[in-house]
Amino acid sequence: MTSDRNESSLPPSYFDDMYEKNHDPWEFRSRWYEERKRALTLAALPKPTYRNAFEPGCSIGVLTEALATRCNRVLATDVADSALASARTRLADVAGVELRRWALGDTWPDERFDLIVISEVGYYLDLHALRTACDDAVDHAEFGATVVFVHWRHPVADYPMTGDEVHAVAHSTGGLVPLARYSDEDVIIDVFVVGHGMPTSVARAGGLV
Template identity: 35%
Template sequence: MTELAERMHRTFFRMMSLLSPRGQGVFLRRYFDWWHRTPDPWRLGSDAYERHKYAMTLEAVPRLPYRRILEVGCAEGVFTDTLARRFPDAEIVGIDISTRALERARQRTEKARFVHADLLSHPLEERFDLVFCAETLYYVGRSGRLRQASRRLAGLLAEGGVLVLVHPWPEAASLHRFADADRSLSPVTDRVDTGTHRPFAVTVYRKA
């Protein structure tokens, strides 16, 4: 996607966040189900850039014991399956707004549990030791919704839990700003990879 196309893409989703939370959720479900009418529309399972990003993300994770791990916006479960292999003793959960994506995620791995959920209105009452949210927050839209999404991500963490956010750079600085300002979260590391065609940041926090 060109820089201009990506800007138009972001502007479109900011406009969609003018809808009510329910309306925005309905739109996003239909949007991602449409994309997932064919398998792996973004080539998450085969693209070298994605594999590099996954590797850098995992390198940034503190070496701690993790019993329960959540991936927010898991799509077809490519990274979820990687997590299940990397942390074989942990309970792995993936959530996504697309039912079509989750059907393929369940076929990809039986080592994880998948839940149809919207980040802004998820029903999860569980708490996790490690939460990943990558390439997702720019779909949330305006500042009010982004603040709500960041609060919900922090709320999913158990005491001492780790939150990992991964988004394009320099846009990540804006997308991660509410997590940066959350007093319940302490920054652990912030790595920026500018050596790819699409720079990205991996930002890690720990719940105090």
């Protein structure tokens, strides 16, 4: 990492300031880029449905709402109260969604998930915190769970890590077995299975090969 990079995890106040200026700073509701990325993310998930999903950094809940169509329950968290308030309004009528103020970097909830979605949140953590978060994800995943990472690839001066660096850390995490990758100039999506010996072929899992 270069020396002029921010080397500490970004604090909640950084995001509070963003949401004070704009309720949807990334324009999740209106940008085709975001809509397409959500579709790619959902399409990359190897299982049709999940029992218990975890989405740290849910912002105003647009991805959360999409995940809820494939999951019995989604626990979604954020560090910005204002984003959580918007998510609460958006998801009021969506069954199975629980919203909580919680930071990736805090002690994880005492439960196991069969889907963990680290989407556009890994690069707010410093390297040490991110490595710990990846290990925590494995420790809080069911055997055979899906863990998906999704990040913007262009450098952002304020962020401690780039998207590609986040994905390199994910790939170096013990227990995360690569299943699929999509990348283009802008976005990288990596899908992992937790636990060696689990099928990484969707066709094999479905008995086609």
